[in-house]
Amino acid sequence: MTDATAPPTTSELSATDIEDLDAHWRAANYLAVGQIYLMANPLLTEPLAPEHIKPRLLGHWGTSPGLNLVHTHLNRVIRQRDLRALCVWGPGHGGPAVLANSWLEGSYSETYPDISRDAAGMGALFKQFSFPGGVPSHIAPETPGSIHEGGELGYALTHAYGAAFDHPDLLVACVVGDGEAETGPLAASWHSNKFLDPVHDGAVLPILHLNGYKIANPTVLARLPAEELDSLLRGYGHDPIHVEGDDPGTVHRALAAAMDLALDRIAGHQRAARTEGATERPRWPMIVLRTPKGWTGPKEVDGLPVEGTWRSHQVPLSGVRDNPGHLRELEEWLRSYRPGELFDSSGRPTEQVLRWVPEGASRLGATPYANGGLLLRDLPVPPLTDHAVRVDKPGTVMHEPTRVLGGLLEDVMAATADRRDFRVVGPDETASNRLDALYGATGKAWQAETLPTDEHLSRDGRVMEVLSEHLCQGWLEGYLLTGRHGLFSSYEAFAHIVDSMVNQHIKWLRTSRRLVWRRPIASLNYLLTSHVWRQDHNGFSHQDPGFVDHILNKSPEVVRVYLPPDANTLLATAEHVLASRDYVNVVVAGKQPSFDWLTLDQARAHCARGVGAWEWAGTEDGSREPDVVLACAGDVPTLEALAAAGLLRRHLPELAVRVVNVVDMARLLPREEHPHGMPDAEYDALFTRDKPVIFAYHGYPWLVHRLAYRRAGHAHLHVRGYKEEGTTTTPFDMVLRNDLDRYRLVMDVVDRVPGLGVRAVGVRQAMADVRSRHHDWIREHGTDLPEVADWTWDG
Template sequence: MDASELDDLVAWWETANYLTVAQIYLQENPLLREPLAPAHIKPRLLGHWGTSPGLNLVYAQLNRLIRRTDAAVLNITGPGHGGPAIVANTYMEGTWSEVYPEVGRDLDGLRRLVRQFSTPGGIPSHVSVPVPGSIHEGGELGYALVHAFGAAFDNPDLIVACTVGDGEAETGPLEGSWKGVRFLDPRRDGAVLPILHLNENKISGPTVLGRVPDEEVHALLRAHGWAPAEVAGDDPREVHALFASALDAAYDEIRAIQQVARAGAHAGGRSGSGLPRWPAIVLRTPKGWSGPKVVDGKPVEGTFRAHQVPLPNVRENPEHLAQLEAWMRGYRPQARFDEHGRLIPELAALSPRGDRRLGSTPYANGGRLLRDLDLPDYGRYAVDVPGPAATRAESTRRLGELLRDLYARTETTRDFRLFCPDETNSNRLGAVFEVSERELEEARPEDEKIGPGGRVMEVLSEHLCQGWLEGYLLTGRHGMFATYEAFAMVSASMAIQHTKWLEGARRLAWRAPVSSLNVLLTSTCWRNDHNGFSHQGPGLIDTMISMSGDVVRVYLPPDANCLLSVADHCLRSRDYVNLIVIDKQPQLQYLGLDAARAHCAAGAGTWGWAGTEGGAADGAREPDVVLACIGDVPSLETVAAAWLLRRHVPELRVRVVNVVDLLALTPPPLHPHSMSDERFVELFGTEVDVVTAFHGYARALHQVLHGRPNAARFHVHGFNEQGTTTTPFDMVVLNEMSRYHLVLDALRRARRVPAGAAALERLCATQLTRHRAYVREHLEDMPEIRDWVWSD
């Protein structure tokens, strides 16, 4: 790199630094065309300066790499609060003004640019959905590198540069993310280039890796399979020259690994395990590099004081104001912009062109690349249901067969993957292994269904599975995350952040819709025959129903055919987070294929075959009691309760309602799926009590129903935090959701006391007593429970 090219890199970097500082501080006078005055300063100073100079360096260097190689590069920013840096660069390259034409490339546009940052009606302080070129919500740290791997899978031409801050490197998800290199196939995947940015400080103290000696940081990365190169210093020209050299070498090594692998030969640069050592860069620069060195007699540059706003009182303190003006003029804005406020041509020429720009790459707006998923007809996997509640099947196994054929149909397009924490077989989805192996680059001869190039992604980390899928979706592909229900809470915060991302994207016309995040929760709280209390927790339902109704959907299909219908719908949908909850164990089947289609399309319906309301002539009167069920095990217990009522108190008018789409119960207009008041009354009446068996916590259903007329008449039996390693029926007994508890509640809530009610109450009490003794003696449920099926 000659001196002229180095001058250009430093000039771009200084200009980006200037615009970063301007966004944090200024509301007027964006190019300092007049002396800086307190009136030019924002009333509230928000933003993060400390990490921004390093991010500006990385952006400038990636621009150079793209111009030199014409590579497709996606830039992911882990230190997400360095938002003003990425905004500055996307403005300089022209993408920001293309996406937001009101922020033009002139003096008025610069004024709008600085005023919009962290102000009402403007943009957030961190890298987030309004920022072109981003697929990563930077507010919550930990997910940058896992998203980078998700983006690289099945994108063979893509290089994902991921800056990891040393604060973020302290988080659990990020620490686990380094292992992603073991799942990267150089033949068919793109490459991930981590840039570990160590500036030693976070908001109020030192970082762990920032204080660790170089050799220990390098040893950590080497142990994970990386080949790190060090770039360190505080002289801009020297650091830029070193980084350019390291980046060129990393690019050459990436292409060499891929070329050798794609030619079918052994790759060079192998680790002791036989894998290629992918390059990584460790960048050490001072916190707040090139900013104020001392403020009020205290050191700032290189310390935690540079993390956010290094000069906090510029409106009130003339000395701080003078320091700010000197700092900003040191970047020479008068030499970087012309008289109209436009970036000078020499600097503008340093940006790549068109969609090669980091802010304009379609990989960061994955809906532009998204193709419809080639789904098979789900009717081919339907369960034959000659009569309701008379046959059993493992519902998720049928879904596994559908996913198997989906894998086969996408072998060429490679735009679908299943992600699961070592539980694909356990969750009865193992049919996918008939056509695809688990991906792991370190396969051995004795392994089963494991090998390089597999597209079933298993790793014992919910964060990695969900994060990989999010990166995969946001770059234009499709997928599903299947996990044990209780442990989905490990990545619940990640799901919240993705939901917020989608909600924000919906408000941006330039963000093309992406495939939905589909989460299958199985091995549920009601079926833990060999697991304990730790495996019992339906809390993700509570978490997700609190999020935006425009984005979140929660489905609880009662059987296999309903599951197939729901899964088909979810896999075709865009811009949602779809939660699908159903257990993997053999369960009774209720609806044939056509009935399941209609039932799922409606979201809820009356199961007339289970109730005792009588014929159409009686339909005008409300029933004596409604039994409602939401979820597979609740449906079983409700149908069994209805059967007991039919047999013992046949004159009692009982209506059975099954709900598949949980949020259809919310009052309009809170959710797009909210059923009308008329439909709600048609199902549940107006005054009659509703004894409800619900898969999750009762409070969650009460939250959903809040606002419906007379919602207090819903009496919810749900998961009550009672559990252990026990039988399936003992679980519903412990939580008072058994058929006997539902019958007792129905008799208590019914409008009238039917003949035979007392005898039925005694029967229920006797059966509960028998059950407790039986399971402790025989270690399984009573035969009349275990083998129960519907009979007229």
């Protein structure tokens, strides 16, 4: 945002200026009401009749007048100050308002030419709203200028800050509804101002809209005494400007003054930091706007108060088709906006209505920041050969996979130092997750007080840590949706905290992919580490591998889950996901030392396939089908499966064993159900149709069964995985407690290969004896058995 020239002050706004703002607001209100109710007669050129009314009345009126008011006044400051701006609309159920303003400014008709900016287009705009084959009632991907799905509340402000990071010329206004303000994520989001760099980032202008009610109850913040509310917001570090009233003329002038004051203060803070060297954290302004819920709508319906109450939340007049009195009240309501003054005879908005509307890409519905793919550049990922580990023989040398990845991410961070379009977020875990090499290229974003004992804090840092998964998720979503790249690193068990948020983002991506005008954005990439099998020091509370189950339930064209078994496959997977578009990629990888199995070239080929047989690990000779398939997915299950293969090689050398490793979990699905799924012929060739498959899996066993249930060999599939047996114990005891250990896998082979149970009874008993000996050993020594702790691949 620039402040090269001093903008006109609000005192210079004339009565005509205010009238023009009011005309735009009235036009937007008219269009919002029309969308909720009308399917014909959009300009009221004839008396309203029941057949003009939609058979099902859906939508939310209560918040729409306030959103229309904010949009109107944002138009004025954008035009007057030549701003680059984006608005995040927290009360997303106010879809009628944002659609109305997009139509008024012309961006809607440019995006959807069949919804023209005239009477015919107005009629189409009205009919399509919450109508079969039309558009949702919430602000959604279909809405030009939006980056925020309004169906679930709580994320508006964190999305706004994510959009502002590394966009120094951008103003992000954010309307926070007072219902939304009651959610936990939104309450934490007020602290985002401690991470906003006034030099390299844009500005966020929160607008807390207090209209007093949710669906059926009062809102907490609206009922606080004014002094208490002001103290609360100042305690969050904001500089609130209050606007209140129910007289349109008074509110227009007060809100215009508040916006000018807020923008002057923002420009002053940025000027002080950018040109004067100021380093003190700014107290950024915000606006508290208090107006009646359902303002300008019916004051009473059937003798009950509506305007200013919860009854205006959705559809104030519900029986319009069948109740002549309600129909009459609706017509009076619509005509109260004086549409004849707002639209000409052809249905086009008048010059007065459009006087303050910006032009071109400055319009909120046309800003490229809300269509981030327009701004996206390819991420410069350095050659993997700079970071790959050397593997002369499988299973003899160990590395920490995420530490190896950290070196690659450091190079990516350094390569984007000038363009500033890559960030890594995480809940206070970057170093814990072995990604601290990043600090060689950047620090941790921090604008609050620093002490001599602090490490790696930086005002312009691009690693973001805060102990709120909600903020990490929201920041990254806002960052990606406005044309940048990023990675979310988290302990595996606590990724569940954002289950609902990622669900909303997946729905957004799925819908966006069907809109030709929305350009692809960088994928949302999760690195889940500190995973279930190596939480031996934290214990049961940190042991939950179910986030991948949640993800694989979602839209197949959007979701991907990868379980690289070693450092080089993690590098190859990271190279792929960082370059991908319009996906949610979940990568699960360990941070503890683990064996290296594949060279970089082998890893790349294996990741490209997504699943494959490791011939060097099995004992089949190619002359016949294997007797058994040992399958594995995940680093610890791969270790146990290969250790089991080694035991079988030693104890049952005549057995033909095939070892199959799965990196891409979607490969287990049929091709008809997921783009990465394997055709049946390919699956059958790899896993066989009738031979036992013992599958060692990283997470809950039933996920593998669900993915493969339609396969011919499913009846022969036996999956071992996590079954909620956890505690603070040794690494090997974790797998043994869950029957995923190498000895249990050998016993499964003996039990399931026809005829082997009788011939190999001694082998089975030997495996059971080791499991029993382990139990006593760890309780005496506190460490795993030497044959486990000192194991290496000797195949």
